[in-house]
Structures are given as structure tokens and as C-alpha cells.
Amino acid sequence: MAKPVAPRGSARERVLQAALALFMEHSVGGTSMQMIADLLGVSKPAVYYQFRSRDEIVIALVQPMFDDIVRVIKIAQSMPTPQGQRDVTVSGVVELAVRYRRLTFLFYDRAVEYAVRAREDFMASHEDVAAILHGPEPDAATRIITTTMLAGTFTAAADPELTDIDDEELHEILLATARRVMEPLS
């Protein structure tokens, strides 16, 4: 690999970071493997040596988050009561939204949606989260507040206008808000 501009980390990690920066600026659909190579100052084959396709880069970027979601689901499912399972899931979701706040903008990209939907294990964890939060035969209110909580939490955590707020404060406020959203409507 010739003339790397980012000397730290593995070649694979440098491709991921360059791709993420380009995805943020140009969207996934607007980013080519050539643009990633250009940003790193390497040849296009050098990028393809690390990843066979742009979709493979997208998957590699979101994989750690899905691995963590699976862990949260396992912890939640070990709780003895439905309420305990929901509480763990809400806390886990907020923790993930904050930890991956610089990454989750990806999920609002149609190209990422397609890449993620093609992965059965990713879709299964999405369904597991919904199943825990919904409970059996959820009514309309439960489905609406669950969607509001998930979308509101992840969007607020990723919002570029809130980057001046540090992770700890963001976490505290999002958790309090998410819990309030999830209280049953009286």
C-alpha cells in the first residue's frame, strides 16, 4: 500500500475511517471505492484488498453495534419479568445510541438500509428488540411509543447540532426521556 496519509491503525481500520468520513459528507450512494482510495492516497486495488465491496464496508462499520445489540438482548432476556426485560432493553438502547452516536447517521441512508436488511441476523435483532419492548399482541399505543422512543433516542444522539453535549450528559437526559416515553399512557 503506497503513501498512506493516515499512519495509525491497521490498513483495514484506515479504510473504515476514510469511508465513514466520506459517507458523512457524500452519503453512501455518493461514495465510490475510488474516492476512498483517493482520500487515503492509495490505489483502488489496495482498498479492494481489504473489502470486496462498498456494502462490505458498510456492514463492517455497523457490525460492532449489532454485536452489542445482541448482548443487550441476551441480558434483557435473562431478566425474570417482562418489565425487567423492557427496562434493560431501554437502558441498553440508550447506551448504544450514545456510544455509537458518530455512526448511527448511517441508518438514515437508503443504501445502508438495503445492506442491513439483507442480513438476516441484523433483522432478527431488530425484531428481538421490538418483541421485548412490545410484549405479546401490542396495541397501537405501545407500538407508537416504542417507535417514538427508538427513533427519538437514536436521532437525538446522532444530531450534529448536539455534538457539543458530552456523552455522559447526553446519556443521562436521553435515558430519563426514553423511560418517560415508555411509561404506559394513562
Add this chain to the structure above:
Amino acid sequence: MAKPVAPRGSARERVLQAALALFMEHSVGGTSMQMIADLLGVSKPAVYYQFRSRDEIVIALVQPMFDDIVRVIKIAQSMPTPQGQRDVTVSGVVELAVRYRRLTFLFYDRAVEYAVRAREDFMASHEDVAAILHGPEPDAATRIITTTMLAGTFTAAADPELTDIDDEELHEILLATARRVMEPLS
């Protein structure tokens, strides 16, 4: 205009509806003027006769919603107290999110974001809404819950998995949830 497949409405309205259907399936970036012409069974010049560009179609689709946002802001600003202004804005936002629930998926499209950001009046109404909901010198909590409420409300209203819930029920539950989110954190 030859062989229109959608006989009802004006030619302009038919272009808008065809474009919206294609945007939903292929994203804005993945939709060409030729694809719009093909879906309508007309020539590409016939589409260009109605709209000079794809961005102009995007703007025409979201314009009615921004006109309504401006109306909500005017009503809100006429209220005597900051709390009254916030209440009207939250109610107005929920009403808009439900009324335009088949349209708002557009805002999660990078191409739409660029077209909207280029319009100063659209950006001004976004800032007016934020200013009313935030109040002067908002703290981190106020900014986070405002973003959570807006994103959660619009995303839930637009969610394809919630289309079986009718507008009235969706409105009632979203309004109760939005109000709860906006209560000051104790």
C-alpha cells in the same frame, strides 16, 4: 402529453404523485426524470415542461408542509406566554406529522436535505420552531428533549410498520407522547 396512465388530476399533480412513488422505492438520488416519464407513459420533455429539475419536484412536494409550518408558527407566536407558544407548536407539529405522514420519509433522504437547506425560508421556519420550543439560552436537556420529540414524532408518523393505525388514533397517541417528552425533566 401522450398516453397518460393516470387520468385524474392535472399533469403537474400526476408528475408529483409519480415522483413520490419512485422516491419511496428508489430514493430521490435513484430516481431520474426519465423514470418519472416512463411511469406516466409520457416523454421526458413533457415532465420537464412541468418541472425544470428533480429538485424542483422535491420542493413542490414539501412546499405545502412548510406553508403549514409557517401558519403554525404564526399562531404560536400570537400566544401571550412562552408555555402557550410551546403548547401550540407541539400540537401543530404533531398535527403536521400525521397529516403528511406519507410524505415525511423524504426528509431522511440526503438529496432532499440539500434541496431544503438551499431554501432560506424553509430553514428559517425550522429555526422558528426550535426557538419557540427551546426558549432563550436553552440548556442541554431542553435541546435534547426537543430533538427527541421532533424526530420521534415525525419518524413514528412516517413509519411503514405503523400504516395500519389510522390518522386519528396515531394523532392522539403521538400528541400525548410528545407532551410527555416536553415536560421539563425534574
